[in-house]
Amino acid sequence: MDRFEAMSILVAAVEAGSLTGAGRRLNMPLPTVSRKLAELEEHLGTRLLTRTTRKLTLTDAGNDYFHSCKCILEEVGDAERKAAGEQSAPKGELVLTAPIVFGRLHVLPVVSAFLSIYPDINVRMPLSDRNVHLLEDDIDLAVRIGPQPDSSMVAKRVGSVRRVVCGSPGCFERHGVPASPADLKRLPCVTFDMMALPNAWAFGKSPNARDLSVEIRPRLCVNTAEAAVDAAIAGIGVTRVLSYQAARAVKEGSLQVVLQDFEPTPLPVYILHQGQGELPFKMRSFLDFAAPRLRERLEEIALS
Template sequence: MHIAPTMLPSNPSWTCELDRLEAMEMLLTAVDKGSLSAAARELKIPVSTLTRKVADLEELLGTRLLIRTTRKLTLTDAGTSYVASARRILDLVREQEHEATGEFTAARGELVVTAPVQLGRLHVLPVINQFLAQYPDITVRLLLSDRNIDLIDAHADLAVRIGELADSNMIATRIGSLRPVLCASPALLQRHETPREPNDLTKYPCVVFNSPYLSPWRFRPPGTGKLLTLEVQPRLEVTAPDAAVCAASDGVGVTLVFEHDADEALRNGQLKVLLPQFEVEPVPVHLVHVQRNLMAIKLRHFIDFSAPRLRESLSRFGKKHRH
């Protein structure tokens, strides 16, 4: 079953097409968030308003779109078809709005970029600062988060992503890779015998950076090709790599972070790399954006400007230890 939203009958309760587009936006938010209450919080409107808009939409269509339970929302077959159509329509509307403001013919408007916190601060932000100096009619909103922000949900133009990419709907530009390194302070190594293999780490205090890219700790024994996963008991667990580096530098424990996170501490001798021969392969880093019919000039300029600069910035952090 397929419903064509543009062929819907008129209804006196709908004052204009904007009402219908607004209801579509509310419906999609409810589906993406999983509940009407979560969608209402996201949209900053009363639940009753959102419920009424969705009910009006169902009345207009003459069919149910959602099956509501106390725990979750489930789309009907008609709802699944309608949501897919609504996404295409709203994407087209946004493209037309951008085109009307000249964003497809001139380098202007707001660019929304997402990136992991530390990678964004150390590498992406300096490039953005240079970009802004060259393009005075473009503004940038940088969203820093160590979780992968959904580009469509956040209305973001571009994301910097660490790790292998699973979403085939994204266009990706590889800008480098990051080397995971195990490191500890000289003071800690004076109190403990230097580890010779990953299993020795069970005897060490550990500082764990709770990261989807680095947890659990993984190693590749030389000559075997096998992947070893090590469950360590953290003496300290943190949610930011700079905190892990700081604690490890103070001798709290051994930590596993990306090399660029510990670069300064490694160069000034506060930390030393351990077990380099057991390192896994560097983790890829990409610029990703949603595939659309048209690409805004501001996004094309930013990709062309940032990709080579980010490759250069990351170039010395993506090489696995060589014996």
């Protein structure tokens, strides 16, 4: 049995979603695909795939083996290119995830520029505010905001974002500009339910060196930061969002940032990947390309 070939067939079958799709991708008859996978399972002494008429599912052992095969095949491809002195651009599919709004506003433009330079790379970019599991969800890289507790990941910091309180000029004309977090108790507020404590906002060190947590009066509670920003622009109340979420409205003058001296420590922004061995060429290429550009974008949107 050619184990390298068998690994390639397994990866093709999983990525294509069927043995038939793997056969098309590899230009190999379906019976050959099925036979070689069966030989691989027999060699390993375990079942890798659960096959039904509708879909192909990896077993637990198959999931671990599949990801190892992908890494091995990518490393072999890189080694062959280096040995041949190949100077061509990286190839293959890159899977990248990011928070929904940050991904649309800032990661997508960087990815678009990357694709224009590297025509042999395709990118799949599922956006989610949920911290997906890179290994289980077959993700190569993740852009994440906030402290990262998973020490198994390699994190490249590209900047930070602030948590800002902002409101419309009209709102501050009616209710006054807050001089301290305690003043928020008398202002109508707009919250969204993704916040840990929608009815209380925590701030940084106060002048007397104590942390501040202020109960607020939600006039409106929505489920996205974009809706909270729109409501604040409409004058319903002040809101608290991440700086990039309000950057455009602040730049246009429809929102005004207040209480800057009381802001909590900015949240770090990272590009994460699994910390196992040398990175595939496509991932190294994206990191080298994207990190300085994301850093520059974060510096540009920093609010004063």
